[in-house]
Amino acid sequence: MWRRFGDLGFAALVAVVVTAEAIPLVWLIWVVLGSLGHPQHLAWVLAGGVATAALGLAVITAYLLAYQSVSDHRAALVTEARARWVARWLAVVSGSESAPPAPIGRDAVEALLELREALRGSEADRLLELLRRYGVGSALQDRAHGRRVTRRLHALEDLARARAPEALPTLLGAIIDPDRRIQVAAARAAARTIAAVPEPSRRDELAGTLVAALEAARLPYGVLEEVLLLADEAAPALVAAVLAREGASPAFRRAALDTVARLGLLSFASEVARHLRDPDAEVRAAALRAVARTAVLPPGARDAVREALGDPEAFVRIHAAAAARLLPRKEALERLWDRLGDPSWWVRRAAAESLAELGRAGLGTLGRAAGSHPDRYARDMAAQTLRDRVEDVVEAVAG
Structure with missing residues (x-):
């Protein structure tokens, strides 16, 4: 926060200095063009221009040095304060210290969010209770509904760290926001939040809802893949929801298959095999990548790999060649x-x-x-x- 406002101050200072320097320069041009017969006036204008430039440089230099010094000091104070709060919250979680009274300051909230993001298990559950107790989640949701984009993005980022299930309606609504930046931030936060849901049945239900929202938002492939990977333990539920969804976009199917490949989700072997003959070439290539990386090729999918070796698209044949090593040994040698x-x-x-x-x-x-x-x-x-x-x-x- 301090650096952001310091940068704004620096930009304003530079604008003022440049404007101040422009005034004598404009006057100098006027004198040169209209008063060539008055060298004394020209000398005064030149002296004024040089003095203004020197003063401007001195002011900017002094500001930069002061800003750096104050900024470093401020950053050190913030780091020290948050370290104290981290230690205090850990003591609260362990039961050796009682929770502080409400309300709590920004440093306390930041430390609480950092711990919630880093810890797992019962300690993370206790931290979530503290977030609810101090109303952090509800305050972040209110900010996420605001008008200023920057403020909303910061709130969504903090909600991603909080991983509070009660914030999912807010996050799902933000995924279909007209602003693409809000959509992406909300999708990331929703994936991380679903990953923190412990009940498998509830997680599967939420995964289907999230997939529907992502499909409605029409996010690009890269964002979809990132969201699926961010889901962590909930990734299989999201992948299953995507691959089972009728009419899922090619980008979404491709992202799901690449997630299978990256995470080595062997349980999706049959679903991967089903997409080896997908009408979309990118999806076929993603299915072949999943086969090659998981090293699982069901016997019924061998014909699809054989066909892919002769696919008209070169990038499909690349991944088919990688998957062909899983064919019966003699046949693999011949086809390769x-x-x-x-x-x-x-x-x-x-x-x-x-x-x-x-x-x-x-x-x-x-x-x-x-x-x-x-x-x-x-x-x-x-x-x-x-x-x-x-x-x-x-x-x-x-x-």
Whole structure:
């Protein structure tokens, strides 16, 4: 807060100084153009301009030095005060000290929010009770409904740290706000709040509500993926709600499948397999990424991977080549041999890396490809991959 207002003061000071310097400059131009026969006037204007510039620089320099000194001192005081409050709140949570009377100041609230964000389990529950006792959550919700965007964003950020389930209606309403900044901040806060709900059934219910709000907001893929990952323990519930939702947008399906890949959610193997033939190429690629990263390929999904190896989109074939190593060993070697001759460099690279992951058999196939593959680019890729994997080759030969 202090730095924000200090920056505003600095901007105002610079504006005043520049304006003050502009006055003698304008007068100088007037004298030069209209009074060339009066050099004495010109000398006075030049002296005034130089003096004004020097004074302005001196004022700005003094302000910067004073601002830095005061700002550092203020920051040190705030840090010290919050450290004292952190220690006091920890003592309250442990039961060795009684809770302070209401109302509490800003430093106390900030320390309480920091602890609520960092701790888990029974201690976090006790901190949530304290937030409710002092009315922190309700005050933040009131600010989240305000008119000033900056104030609302700060309130949503604090609600994300508070992770209070009673704030979810406010957060869900903010997700469909006309301002995209508010939407994104509210979506992040809602995901973190749902993650703090302990009851699985209640969490599943809230996940469905959040998914509906996110779908209505039409948030971009990157934000959707971030929200799903922020959900932490509630991520599986959100992913399940997305993949089970009829008419979910391609961006949402893609974000859910990439979350499966990043978090290694093996329980969604059948849902991933179902999306291997999705009409949207980006979704097909995301499903193939999930297959490759989780290393789970149901037998019924093998045909889809085989088809993806010949997909017209190169980026789909890249991920299909990565997933093809999960096919039966002999078939995987043959199909990856073929993909070494793909027109796309990236597909050839993915096929070579997949072969290298198949151990001695894959490295042997790369060796044969380096010497006898009919495609010259396939030979080059196989040879380069073997050079990059010298240690693996030596280990395979020695073994």
